[in-house]
Amino acid sequence: MSNIKSTRSVFMNPIIARSKNEMHRAATPLELFYDLVYVVAIAFLAGELHHAITEVHHVTHAILMYLWIFWCVWWPWNTYTFFASGYDTDDTQFRLASFAQMIGVIIVAIGIKPAFQEENFLYIMLGYLVMRIPYILMWLKVARDDINSRPVALRYAFGVLLVQCGWTLTVLFYQSWPAWIALLICELLVPWFAERSTAKGENTKYHVEHIEERMGLLTIIVLGESILASVNAFDSVAKHFTPELGSIVIGALLLLFSMWWLYFDDRVEEQLHNETTCFVWSYGHYFIFAAAAAVGALISVCVDAATHHGHVSMDQAVLGLSIALAVYLVAIWLCHDFILKNKGLRLFELLILAGVVVALAIVTKSVLLIGLAFATLNGVRLWRRHKEFRRLETV
Numbered sequence: 001m002s003n004i005k006s007t008r009s010v011f012m013n014p015i016i017a018r019s020k021n022e023m024h025r026a027a028t029p030l031e032l033f034y035d036l037v038y039v040v041a042i043a044f045l046a047g048e049l050h051h052a053i054t055e056v057h058h059v060t061h062a063i064l065m066y067l068w069i070f071w072c073v074w075w076p077w078n079t080y081t082f083f084a085s086g087y088d089t090d091d092t093q094f095r096l097a098s099f100a101q102m103i104g105v106i107i108v109a110i111g112i113k114p115a116f117q118e119e120n121f122l123y124i125m126l127g128y129l130v131m132r133i134p135y136i137l138m139w140l141k142v143a144r145d146d147i148n149s150r151p152v153a154l155r156y157a158f159g160v161l162l163v164q165c166g167w168t169l170t171v172l173f174y175q176s177w178p179a180w181i182a183l184l185i186c187e188l189l190v191p192w193f194a195e196r197s198t199a200k201g202e203n204t205k206y207h208v209e210h211i212e213e214r215m216g217l218l219t220i221i222v223l224g225e226s227i228l229a230s231v232n233a234f235d236s237v238a239k240h241f242t243p244e245l246g247s248i249v250i251g252a253l254l255l256l257f258s259m260w261w262l263y264f265d266d267r268v269e270e271q272l273h274n275e276t277t278c279f280v281w282s283y284g285h286y287f288i289f290a291a292a293a294a295v296g297a298l299i300s301v302c303v304d305a306a307t308h309h310g311h312v313s314m315d316q317a318v319l320g321l322s323i324a325l326a327v328y329l330v331a332i333w334l335c336h337d338f339i340l341k342n343k344g345l346r347l348f349e350l351l352i353l354a355g356v357v358v359a360l361a362i363v364t365k366s367v368l369l370i371g372l373a374f375a376t377l378n379g380v381r382l383w384r385r386h387k388e389f390r391r392l393e394t395v
Helices: 029-054 059-087 092-110 112-118 122-145 147-173 177-194 208-239 243-263 269-273 275-306 314-340 344-363 367-394
Strands: none
Touching (some): 029 059, 029 092, 029 112, 029 208, 029 275, 059 092, 059 122, 092 112, 092 122, 112 122, 122 147, 147 177, 208 269, 208 275, 243 314, 243 367, 275 314
């Protein structure tokens, strides 16, 4: 919970930037509660992807829609997370603003099915309106309360307002993919534009250790979604067990445990003090989250293929799973190994594993072998860390 000394009321306090060096800065119960709403939205979206691929129903279109709608789900979470890291007052005004944004996420979740199946984005647009209004008002209050943050806060508020007007008008009157892609780019550029100033690096008040924790928590959530999807699929394995299904179960568990291990194997908070690195790192997490959530759906697709439910073949199912895993590995490489500037072969381990995973899918069509490849890399890294630890002990 926040213990900001300037707090004078449980109802409303000045929104002033928190210290970047605040000790013991951790995710608050409100942030954890906020994340739970995204569990529903991500589950709905993963379910749509699972159904479309199992039925081989416009697969390319389904993948593109998944990536697009996942961005619609992830981006508000990302912007809320950074705002809360810098300006969470933990008073009534902040809690009510957070609740309002949670209602917006619920509306977005309701709109996922019509958007995915019919390209009807009306509900998602309405959900964005509900989320963006309190978000903009909070930035305007920052501009009023914190003179040092005023230029940045105004750029955020009016940048988000202009882009939101664009989203609303295009969805209502001019539905155009080129226009939406242009708006997406503008949306991504708002934080970059807002943080520009003559005092470079002085605008961002985000607590990097807190931000890293928040990204890790959502990673756990999307991996949890994949475990839930896998458990539901494994129910059919228990009813119709075969050696092939058993190997899928073992391989899937190795994959999910290894995905968690690879993500949390390193910490990068020291590198996030660099503004450009922080932007690349936070935006790169979109691919980590999207790929991790897709893995659960595609494990379910593999089980469907093995039990002859739907029209997808095992070759297609395992290849799809391998592509999602490769994207996850490349994204972790970008957000960890590349940023940490690992030396020699260590810099390319995740990229090599991504290639091996796709090759195994094409040649062997085995989820178990792919899982073993993941576990092998984790074992190599663990053994190397053990040797480094022992070396330090002897010094």
